[in-house]
Amino acid sequence: MNHTTNRRRALTATLASAAVVAVLAPLAGQALAQEYPSRPITMVVPFPPGGVADTVGRPVADALGRYLGQSVVVENKAGAGGGIGMAHAAKQAPDGYTLLLALSSITIIPEADKVLKRSPMYQMNQLVPIARFTADPTVLAVRADSPWKTYADFIAHAKSKPGSITFGSSGNYGTMHVPMEMLKQATGTFMVHVPYTGAGPAIVGLLGEQVDALATGPATVVQHVKAGKLRVLAHWGEGRLKALPDVPSLTELGVPVKFSQWAGVFVPAGTPEPVIAKLRDASRKAAADEKVIRTIGTAGTPIQYLDAPEFAKFVADDAKVMAGVVQKIGKAQ
Numbered sequence: 001m002n003h004t005t006n007r008r009r010a011l012t013a014t015l016a017s018a019a020v021v022a023v024l025a026p027l028a029g030q031a032l033a034q035e036y037p038s039r040p041i042t043m044v045v046p047f048p049p050g051g052v053a054d055t056v057g058r059p060v061a062d063a064l065g066r067y068l069g070q071s072v073v074v075e076n077k078a079g080a081g082g083g084i085g086m087a088h089a090a091k092q093a094p095d096g097y098t099l100l101l102a103l104s105s106i107t108i109i110p111e112a113d114k115v116l117k118r119s120p121m122y123q124m125n126q127l128v129p130i131a132r133f134t135a136d137p138t139v140l141a142v143r144a145d146s147p148w149k150t151y152a153d154f155i156a157h158a159k160s161k162p163g164s165i166t167f168g169s170s171g172n173y174g175t176m177h178v179p180m181e182m183l184k185q186a187t188g189t190f191m192v193h194v195p196y197t198g199a200g201p202a203i204v205g206l207l208g209e210q211v212d213a214l215a216t217g218p219a220t221v222v223q224h225v226k227a228g229k230l231r232v233l234a235h236w237g238e239g240r241l242k243a244l245p246d247v248p249s250l251t252e253l254g255v256p257v258k259f260s261q262w263a264g265v266f267v268p269a270g271t272p273e274p275v276i277a278k279l280r281d282a283s284r285k286a287a288a289d290e291k292v293i294r295t296i297g298t299a300g301t302p303i304q305y306l307d308a309p310e311f312a313k314f315v316a317d318d319a320k321v322m323a324g325v326v327q328k329i330g331k332a333q
Contacts, residue, residue: 036096036275037070043099043265046085047170048078050200052217052301056134056263057101059295063286064099068278072099078197081171083109083121090126094270096279100127104262105175107319111326112173127266129315130276131283132306134296135262137237138179138215139247141224143206144231146213151234151253154213158189165191168202168211173326176202179215179236179259181329183250186257206230217261218243222300236260243300262304262318264311280308 041064045057054076061072077085082105089100106127113120140151148154158165169176172195184191194211196202199220205211207229215236222243224230232247236259241247250257265283267276286292287305296303306314 036278037068039097040071040073041068041097041099043072043074043101044085044089045074045076045101046078046082048076048198048200050203050220051170051198052220052261053101053103053263055219055299056296056301059292060101060133060286063289063292064282067282067285080121081105081109081174081177087121090122090268092268094268096267096271096275098268100266102264102266103175104260104318105173107315108173108178108322108326111323115326116331124319126269128269128271128276129311130265130267130279130308131287132262132264132311132314133287133303134301135260135304136217136219136301137235137258137260138175139218139221139232139235139244140213140215141206141221141230141232142213144228146231148233151248154233155187155189158191162190163192165213166194166211167191168194168196168205168214170198170202171195175261176215178325182257182259182325183255185328186255217301219296219299219301242302
């Protein structure tokens with residue numbers, strides 16, 4: 001009898017505790033949302049300054065800071081095609097004080113880890129999409145003084161002299177490496193890959209005649225094209241680019257490959273919903289912010305905003321496509 005009574009009391013106490021938790025949890029979440037952010041936020045950009053991620057990340061961080069009422073400090077954490085910075089962000093406390101400004105390589109690296117049979121740097125389920133800001137197709141850039149005036153000149157050289165053309169990238173399986181591998185596969189050509197730590201150093205390598213070509217976001221080369229230092233031969237998108245209207249797409253040239261170098265904000269999985277809601281709201285405002293639109297637009301990239309639900313679907317779809325591409329590339333050296 002005593003045992004039964006004790007069990008009943010214990011059960012009643014448990015149910016009462018659960019009821020209290022159920023009532024208090026939303027209140028705690030609301031309190032958290034009201035308090036957040038109470039200190040500066042870090043935005044991890046997993047590439048060096050000078051690349052697409054940095055070009056998008058800095059104006060977005062500035063705008064988010066204005067709308068959240070706390071400074072958002074950019075921390076460039078480069079290496080491994082963006083993998084080091086992405087893995088770092090994925091492992092941070094899910095409290096809204098660490099954001100990740102990732103490029104499309106975020107969906108590529110976990111698949112590359114499988115292909116290389118190495119321990120995963122991070123898994124996609126460790127990160128939650130907040131908002132996409134841009135989605136630019138990569139462009140094929142060469143020096144203005146190179147012998148290739150057109151894509152046809154370039155690919156004819158690649159076919160007639162295998163291995164004679166070198167191309168730079170932001171690292172193995174990164175957003176500058178993968179589109180070139182897709183081009184090689186589609187055209188049956190062999191070009192030598194030279195990985196750098198990010199787009200900025202790779203562009204310096206191209207300008208300094210260390211490599212012959214590269215695939216990169218328009219924003220990182222438009223100023224060099226205008227200055228007469230680089231020439232863009234083709235792009236991996238559809239139609240014509242506003243920043244480079246005279247440049248044909250590879251599809252238009254009969255090469256069926258497409259690749260976009262999108263950029264978006266993520267947070268570590270487990271970040272409370274009220275905090276995510278605040279970040280989504282601030283991101284929506286940042287995407288419509290005149291200063292952001294002007295700064296990123298001047299660099300040659302239009303805003304192509306997606307809110308969290310649409311962005312999550314976009315990321316999942318992109319991951320499926322990139323898994324097939326990476327498997328075809330195989331082990332990159």
